[in-house]
Amino acid sequence: MAVRKQIESTARVLDPLKQKGLSVTGSRRKILQLFMQQKGALSHGDIEKKAGVTFDRVTIYRTLQTFLDKGIIHAIPTADNAVRYALCQDECGPGHHDHQHIHFICSRCKQIFCLDHFVTPDLHLPKGYQAKDVDVLVKGVCKECSAIAKRA
Amino acid sequence: MAVRKQIESTARVLDPLKQKGLSVTGSRRKILQLFMQQKGALSHGDIEKKAGVTFDRVTIYRTLQTFLDKGIIHAIPTADNAVRYALCQDECGPGHHDHQHIHFICSRCKQIFCLDHFVTPDLHLPKGYQAKDVDVLVKGVCKECSAIAKRA
DNA sequence: TGATTTTTGCAACTATGTTGCTTTTTTGTA
DNA sequence: TACAAAAAAGCAACATAGTTGCAAAAATCA
Ligand SMILES: [Mn+2]
Ligand SMILES: [Mn+2]
Ligand SMILES: [Zn+2]
Ligand SMILES: [Zn+2]
Numbered sequence: 001m002a003v004r005k006q007i008e009s010t011a012r013v014l015d016p017l018k019q020k021g022l023s024v025t026g027s028r029r030k031i032l033q034l035f036m037q038q039k040g041a042l043s044h045g046d047i048e049k050k051a052g053v054t055f056d057r058v059t060i061y062r063t064l065q066t067f068l069d070k071g072i073i074h075a076i077p078t079a080d081n082a083v084r085y086a087l088c089q090d091e092c093g094p095g096h097h098d099h100q101h102i103h104f105i106c107s108r109c110k111q112i113f114c115l116d117h118f119v120t121p122d123l124h125l126p127k128g129y130q131a132k133d134v135d136v137l138v139k140g141v142c143k144e145c146s147a148i149a150k151r152a
Numbered sequence: 153m154a155v156r157k158q159i160e161s162t163a164r165v166l167d168p169l170k171q172k173g174l175s176v177t178g179s180r181r182k183i184l185q186l187f188m189q190q191k192g193a194l195s196h197g198d199i200e201k202k203a204g205v206t207f208d209r210v211t212i213y214r215t216l217q218t219f220l221d222k223g224i225i226h227a228i229p230t231a232d233n234a235v236r237y238a239l240c241q242d243e244c245g246p247g248h249h250d251h252q253h254i255h256f257i258c259s260r261c262k263q264i265f266c267l268d269h270f271v272t273p274d275l276h277l278p279k280g281y282q283a284k285d286v287d288v289l290v291k292g293v294c295k296e297c298s299a300i301a302k303r304a
Numbered sequence: 305t306g307a308t309t310t311t312t313g314c315a316a317c318t319a320t321g322t323t324g325c326t327t328t329t330t331t332g333t334a
Numbered sequence: 335t336a337c338a339a340a341a342a343a344g345c346a347a348c349a350t351a352g353t354t355g356c357a358a359a360a361a362t363c364a
Contacts, residue, residue, distance in 0.1 A: 023329085023330055023331065023340090023341060023342075024330080024331095025329075025330070025341090025342060025343080026329090026343090027342085027343075028342090044320080044321090045319090045320085055343080055344090056343065056344050056345075057320085057321085058321090058322085058323090058343080058344070058345080059342080059343055059344070061320095061321070061322080062342080062343085063342095066342095075231040076231070077229040077230050077231040077289060078229050078230075079227040079228065079229040079235050080235070081233050081234070081235055081320090081351085081352085082233070082320095083231050083232070083233055102275070102277070104277070104281060107284065115277065115278060115281070117275075117276055117277065117278070119273050119274070119275065120273075121271050121272075121273035121274075121288060122271070122273075123254070123269075123271065123290060124269055125254070125256070125267065125269065125290070126267060126269070126295065127295070128294070128295030128296075128298045128299065129256060129267070129290075129292060129293070129294060129295055129298070130292045130293045130298055131290050131291075131292040132259065132291050132292040132293070133290070133291040133292070134288065134289070134290050134291075135288070135289040135290075135291070136273060136286065136287070136288055136289075137229060137286070137287040137288075137289065138275060138277070138281075138283050138285070138286050138287075139283075139284050139285040139286075139287070140281060140282045140283040140284040140285065141281070141282045141284070142280070142281060143278065143279070143280030143281055144280075146280045146281070146282055147280065175309090175310060175311075175360090175361050175362065176361075176362095177310090177311065177312080177360075177361070178312090178360090179311085179312075180311095196351080196352090197350090197351085207312085207313090208312070208313050208314075209351085209352085210312080210313070210314085210352090210353085210354090211311080211312055211313070213351095213352070213353080214311080214312085215311095233320085233321085233351090234351095305364105306363105306364095307362105307363095307364090308361105308362085308363085308364100309360105309361085309362075309363095310359105310360080310361070310362080311358105311359080311360070311361080312357105312358080312359070312360080313356105313357090313358080313359085314355105314356090314357090314358095315354100315355095315356095316353100316354090316355095317352105317353080317354080317355105318351100318352080318353075318354100319350100319351075319352070319353090320349100320350075320351065320352085321348100321349080321350070321351085322347100322348080322349070322350090323346100323347090323348080323349100324345105324346095324347090324348105325344105325345090325346090326343105326344085326345085326346105327342105327343085327344075327345095328341105328342085328343070328344085329340105329341080329342070329343080330339105330340085330341070330342080331338105331339085331340075331341085332337105332338095332339090332340095333336100333337085333338085333339100334335100334336085334337080334338095
């Protein structure tokens with residue numbers, strides 16, 4: 001049972017790589033795993049810390065770029081000069097990202113979460129401006145931190 | 153007439169500084185002026201280029217931080233590791249920013265604009281999440297670039 | 305003007321990101 | 335399974351970005 005579970009879990013990590021036509025390597029497996037284990041989004045720095053000294057910094061940069069290109073992860077804009085990345089849930093593919101979910105930034109724990117809540121704000125742009133893509137960033141207090149605050 | 157205009161323009165640059173209780177210095181005047189002359193938002197790097205070798209890099213960092221603190225400029229999140237800054241139009245002050253406008257990122261000219269169009273997306277957050285602030289980033293083609301594309 | 309406060313510039317440092325090239329690993333095929 | 339071709343990783347060297355402490359310079363205010 002435990003073995004079967006482990007096989008499944010391994011497969012779950014390998015699948016996205018093979019599906020996207022990527023060769024399976026140590027760093028790709030490890031980094032993908034980190035994303036899968038993680039509730040929040042990860043910055044390059046986060047990954048470097050979590051992966052330990054296992055991989056060269058350059059490899060992490062290149063892996064993230066590859067994952068972005070292939071539609072395995074998406075970038076989340078921030079105002080702190082540290083772009084975060086998170087797994088794509090939707091049907092993203094090479095050169096094609098389409099997310100309609102909110103990104104929530106907790107001002108207490110500093111984590112960033114993808115919330116699967118669709119939003120299509122009524123955009124009344126000035127004439128001439130053509131919208132292609134909308135990103136909604138919400139800052140506030142996340143579920144866990146709210147609970148902690150309530151208890152205190 | 154020309155002189156009067158120049159005095160006015162100088163005053164317009166000085167006003168925000170004095171109003172916020174900041175001492176008036178060369179770098180602050182210059183950087184504030186850059187923002188006022190500019191349609192789009194500016195990154196630290198942009199300012200460094202536009203200001204020439206006039207100021208030390210460190211001074212620019214510190215000036216931007218001061219302007220942020222005092223509510224003279226606001227930071228615009230991006231996915232390219234280069235936060236942009238733009239003047240606050242609203243009544244922002246020390247430790248208090250409140251913007252309700254869209255930020256538009258042109259994928260052609262790469263400029264970022266503050267659009268004075270209010271947006272309050274209907275946020276249906278999961279239970280426990282408390283929203284404090286919302287940032288809407290729209291990616292697309294700006295007015296000028298649309299016009300250029302049409303002509304071609 | 306001159307003392308006091310604030311800001312700037314500089315140096316030294318850390319962190320972040322990029323590029324070219326060589327070695328190692330992966331993959332597909334014989 | 336062994337091998338050749340292709341792809342990725344590691345390394346070095348570099349470029350850019352951001353931080354901190356401190357001394358010199360400038361701004362403010364009396
Ligand atoms: Mn997301
Ligand atoms: Mn703005
Ligand atoms: Zn939190
Ligand atoms: Zn444009």
